[in-house]
Structures are given as structure tokens and as C-alpha cells.
Amino acid sequence: MSPALLDGAVAASTEQMEYVTFRLADQWLGIPVMVVQEVLIAMRIARVPMAPEAIAGFLNLRGQIVTAIDLRTTLRLPSREADAEVMNVVVRHESELFAFMVDEVGDVVSVPNDAVQPTPATLDLRWRTACTGIVRRDGGLLLVMSVHEVLRLDYASG
């Protein structure tokens, strides 16, 4: 991430937040730019036998262990094709690193806080738990995901 980008986030007024957007199947989601450490293209992932299905394994990020989580599995979306491209959004949460495996990473967007609305009650419970709000924008809906909540989902049965 460029320093300019970080500075931008810090300088952002309290009324808006910047989000790193990414796509899972047809849905675009965003997580606050501040929690994102970097975005990686596909990396060798060491799988962990017996780990919950959504835990793809560990990757070695310059000597640091990163837990790779396939958000498609986590959010109960159909698995991607074997040769489909995967991007890793690396986030730091409570001094631990996680890589969210997503289909595509988009732009960093700035969203006014008052544009974030509560998630609709019709949304699947797992999605509703993971996402804290929804934003209408030109390209369609953007779900605002909470890293904290995603990591608290039940993985063992997921």
C-alpha cells in the first residue's frame, strides 16, 4: 500500500471512510482500508490437515505466518473453479495476520458514513453477521464487511 493511500485514510474526515473493495462471485464487499496491510496475488498456501474447510492454510509472508481464509467457503458461496484466479487481502486483526482469499480486488473507495445503511433482514444470517452495513452505489450494492465479525464466525461447522 502506498504511503499516500494511508495518509489519505488518516486525513479522511470523520464523515467518511475508505474501503478496499473486493469481489466474491457477483457481490462486491468492502473492508476499511486501515485494517488492510497489503494485497497479494496468489501465493503458495500450505494446507493444514483437519482444519475447518474455510481455512485454506498458512502462507509465508516474509517470515510471518498468515492464516488464509477462503471467504467463498466462509460465506457459503459455491467454490471457485480450480484454475480461477485468487487474490489475497491481508488484514491484521489483534496482532495476527489473515489473508482473505477473494476473486478480485477493486479500487479503494471513499464512502460517506451516512450512506452506510443497515443490512437488510432478508440477507442470509451468515452474511448478516459478517457485514455491518450496505452502501448503494453506481455499480451496484457494496456490503461493508467487519473483519472482527468475520473472524468470529463459526468455522468448525462452516
Added chain:
Amino acid sequence: MDDLLRDFLTESGENLGKLDNDIVELERNPGDVARLNSVFRTIHTIKGTCGFLGLARLEGVAHAAENVLDSLRAGRLQVQADLIGDILAAIDTIKFVLLRLEQTETEPEGDDAPLIARLETWLALDGRSAPAPDAAPFAAMPNLPVLPNIPTQVASGIPLAAAASVAPVLVPSTSARADALAAPEASAFVAHDGAEHRDNRRDGLDRRGQADLVSDGRPGLSESTLRVGVDVLDKLMNLVGELALGRNQLLQLTTSQEESPFAKPVQQLDRVTTDLLEAVMKTRMQPIGNAWTKLPRLVRDLSQSSGKQIVLSMHGAETDLDRQILQAIQDPLTHMVRNSADHGIETAVARRAAGKPEQGTIRLSAHHEGGHVVIEIADDGAGINASRVRRKAIERGLVKADVAEAMPDAQILRYIFEPGFSTAEQVTNVSGRGVGMDVVRSNIDAIGGTVELSSQHGRGTTVRIKIPLTLAIISALLVGTAGESFAVPQIGIVELVGVTEEQRGLVEHVHGAQFYRLRDTLLPLVHLRTLLRLEPCDVQVSYNIVVCQVGEARFGLVVEHVFDTQEIVVKPVGRLIKHLQAYAGCTITGDGRVIMILDTGGIATLANVASNETRDEVERAAHQAAQARAAAQADAKESVLLFDAGYPALQAVPLSLVARLEEFALSSLEEADGRFLVQYRGALMPVVAANPDMDLRAMDPRPVIVFSDRNRTLGVAVNEIRDIVEDSLHLQRRAARPGVLGIAVIAGRATEVIDTDHFLRQANGELPGHAAANISDDPGRHPAASLAPVAAA
């Protein structure tokens, strides 16, 4: 303030902090045995220590509370609000006394009689009076509390390394230093943080050095020592670990290229990195003597209070080990030395009577051994009475009586490490409640160490602790199965066994479990592939067994490949993975791959090879397997005679039991008294039909298998001798029909293995419906005994 008192206050303060919460939880959840044990231990420790320090008031309250807790543990009392209230009141009193101690270094005045009386009322309810403190060594305790066996979580302790990396920075704050200046003695304790102060016995010295520096700038001792936060050291350690990994990668690159211009600088880098790694490791090292400083005083006080003559001799105090490990072994060491002094060493009178010098010796020693530190605590005292331990273990239901009787003493002694196990007959001020050895064991287990105890009744006891030098970097064996690599911590590995195709016969199957016959023992096998639910692949002709030791249990971890041993940097697994018992952490290999470090303790639990029941089960299984082996000769190939007796399946008998194969003309068969006899080698030999439906007269000549047992012979008439093949007589099923031992697959077909014993008894008229064929010279002897080893099944 006295070091001992200061330590006691810090430690008690820490423990009491969580005690309130524990007790409240206990009230909510009375069945929580682990919590009850933990509460009990805390109070027990406080009581034990205040004995030495002469804190009578504290001791009285703690003793009363401990007795009530003991009754709770034993199930003689039930958890109830009033009782919990009284225990909390006792804890409050303890806290109050501790607080005043901290301030004034003396116990405050006060009368605890009402509180103690209340606590004793509870004891009266359970119909048992409070045990009087008494120092009778190695006496068995009456009404030993029977506790359900709590499985001790056997972790290899590597996660500790993770804990350390988030440990708080323990550099004293300036305000604390200012306090120290104002009142160096009294506030020294306040400024102390538990972990900080425990980690460094030279603490006081350093602190004073700093104080000097602050006060007048005069260079003090601090010039040669510098206090550095543990987290800084941990971070250094991590970084150097990474550097070493980078170095490994570079080395791999340069060695694969000939005449690389990088070869020289990389070599230089290699050397410096190795030195750096060593130096950084050294910053975390402290001499083990730091953990011993309190012991001489403890032993002296104990010998005075008990009237025994005890010397403590210490050897190898300069042996270095990681500070984290030093902390972890401090309490276990204290416990064991206390045990030796209290239970081990006899009184001078008893020693003289036993022909030993009046003065007993406790020898404490430490030395490096490979990548480990070995600590021994040996006393020349009374030793442990193995038969008493055996009796207790049986009484407590830890082991079945028949299994226990068959166990060697050395094995029986291991039950001392079970929670709540004590052979002391009387509870003393110091020890004897069976708290202790289980704590010792779980503390040592937690850092990936092992404890062994050996004792000779009347001669003394030796406890040998083997612990790793450091937790951050461990030596591990890399293994592979199903295309994945794993690291197994070297400390848990006893040996490696390669199994070739020919040695497969050493694998026994009992109750669906597999065992490997390793020398005289049956080693339960755990297939890593199956355990971790990895994809099955082609059957391997040969594989390897990594023999692992977890506590008392041994098991064999079956893997396809064994690679090399490496020093690996232990990294914690994330929160989403840490519930998986199979792993102790992960690491990054030289080529940048992430591989999992297996937790042999967790694997033993997962595969259920470490529990007591399993141990018993294994003993039984071993016994059965031994019998089955004797019976079926396991998978060893032997010559088998196949014959047809008119049954749908072919019949088989080991050729070794067969004396001869004959054919008798119908005319030579004589019928007398409802039996058939034939004159054979100058004697009358009975001939019985292999199949009762067979008409002996229907065939001429008649094939007969002759069995011989010294001077006794028997002919079994068959329809046709088919073949003699080499195969294993491995009985797969028992047979319903008498005369058949079981079904075995021989030459690819299900075949009935006949029971020669049956035919002998039939010929001897021992079976109903058959007349006796009394041709034996020695009718009293059971004919089958030596003739038919197959019958042993």
C-alpha cells in the same frame, strides 16, 4: 525484605487474584474438578510456605480452609453457598494478612478462632476430624480422597513460546524507581511485577545498581548488566530466526550453482548468522542456579522443624537454560526438594537403625545433554514403597488389580504423578496430600520436558527431569506422509523404526487397532495419514514408525518418509487453528514452505493411546496378542497340510503336528467295541473319522493322517490329502463346529483349521457319545498338551 518472604508474597498475590473468581465459578459449577483442584493447590501452596516462614496466623486459616477443600475434593462435602462463603471469608483473611505482611513484614494481630471454628464445623459434618499436622515420612494417608482421574493435558509446550512473545515489558517504570529511592527495602516489592521478579534472582542487585546510577551517577554494577525488556529479546530471537531461514535459502541457491560469485559472501553470512543466533540465544539464558537460590534455606528450615539432619548438595548450578524454562521449573523443583526432605529422608534414629549415616543427603544436579538440560534430584532416604503405591493405585481405581500385579515396580511408581495421589499416611504441614507430583508433571509437560522417577525401597529416590534448552528454537524431525511434510519435536521421539515388507508380520491387529511388536512390547500404532484424514495413496511397501513418548505412554506414529532433523523456529498457529489438538505450532522451512509441528501429546489424545484405560486395554491386548501369536504363530509362514474330509471347505493342519501320512487297506481296519483300530508299528492305533458323517468302510484304501505324541498315536481318516502349502495360519474367525479351531485363508481360500486336541479326546473317549479307546500308557495325562500347540487358543 527477606527474599523468601517477598517471593511468597508475590506468588500468593498472583494466585489469590484468580482464586475469588475460581471459587465463585466453582459454586456455579460444583462438578468442575479441575477448578477445585486448582483452588486446593493454591491454598495448599500458601499453607506449605507459611510453615517455613513461621506465619502462624496465616497457616492456621489456610490449614482450616485446606481441610474443607480436601473434603470437597474427596466428595465428602458438597459445594454449597454457606460453605463457599466461609472459604471466601478465609481467603479474605489470608489476603488481609498478606497485605499487612507486605506493609509491615509481620503478621497483624487478630483472632481467627471464630472463622476456623466455622470451617471446622464443616469438617465435623463430613464425619472426619481435621488431621493433625505430623511429620511421619511415607506413611499412608487414611481416607485418601478418591478423585476422578483428570486427564492431564499433555502439551509439548511449544505454545508457551507464543505466550512469551506477548509478555508485557517488564522494565520498571520511573515512578517505581523513585519509590525504590525513597524506601528501597519496603517498596522494592511493590515495584516488582511477578514475572519480572521471578526471572531474576540478581534483581535486587540490579535494582540497587540502578538506584545508585540515578542518585549520584556513580557507575555501579549496572555497567556490566543492562535490563532489557523480555519482549525485545523475543523480537530479536524471532528476527534472528528469520535471518537464519533467509541464510538457509541462500545457501541452497549457492550450493546448487558452481562457482557462484556469491559463494564467499554467503559463507561469511552463514558464519555470522550462526554466531548471532547463538549470541541471541545466550541473552535469554540464565544459570539454573538462579532457580536454586531458595532451596538451601528451605532445606535447612525443614530439617530444623522436623529434627532431621539433611544436607543439600548442588552441582552444575552454572548450567544455562532459557529464562522462560527456568521460570517454569522453579516451582516443580521446590516441590520435589520439599518432598525429598519431608518424605524421603528419615529421622536420624531411623537412619542409624537402617545402617545409614545419620545425615541424609539431597543431591541436586544439572548438566547439558544434547540439546537438553537434565536435572536430577536424588536423596538417600527411605525410598518409595512400590507395593504401597500399587495398592493405592488399585484402590483409587487407576489400574486394574491384575494389571497392577503384573506391572514392574518401575512402572507402578509412575502412578505417583497422578492427581491427588499420595501414600503418606498423615497429612503434614508441608506435604502429603498428594498435591505436588501431578503439578510437577504437568509443569514439566507444559515445556515439553519429561520426568522419570526411580526409587529403591530403603535406598532413596531419584527424580530425573529432562527439559529442552529453549522453546523458541527446537530440534525437530521432518517426516512426510501423503505428500505433506510435518515436524515432530525431537524431545518426544524415542526412536525410529523402519518397517520393510518382510517385517510387516510384526504388526498385530487387536480389536481393530494395530500394534507393532517392538522387542518385547506391543506399540500401539497411529497412522498419521488416517489421523489427519489425508488422502489415501498407493500402499507403501515400506514405511517408518516414529516411536513417541507422551508421559507414560508410547506409541508409534506411522509415516511414509523420514527426512532430516532440523533446528526450527516455532511459530504459533493462529486462533482459527489452535483448537486442533494435533499441532503444537508451525514453522517455515529453509525453502520457505510452512509446515505444521505435530504435538505428540495431542496426537496421543486424539488417537486415544495415552489414557489409563487405553493403557490397561493395551496390556490386555498385549496379553491376548501374545496368546493369539502362540496359537496362530502370527503371520509366520509354515507348512500346512490341506485335506478333504467331505466338508464344503478344505481342512488344514500344521504339518509340524503330523507324524506321517498313511493309507490303510480296508482289510487292515479292525472294528472293535464301536471303534476302529489299526495295527500300526506293532501297536493298536485308534482311527477316527475327520467327519462324523464319513463311512470309514466306503473307501479302500483309506488315507489317514497319523498324529503322534511320544508313544501315543492317533489316525484321522480323511477322504483325500490335497496339498502341502507354505502359508500363514492366521485364524480370522472362530468356527462353530467342534473339531475346528477357526477359519484361515490358506492359499487364497477360506480353510478350516482342525483342532487335533478334539480328535485326541474323541479317541480317548472323553467326548460324549464315543467309547473310550484306552490305548494310552499314561491315561492320566492330557494328551493334547504337547501334541497340539494350536489348541492353546
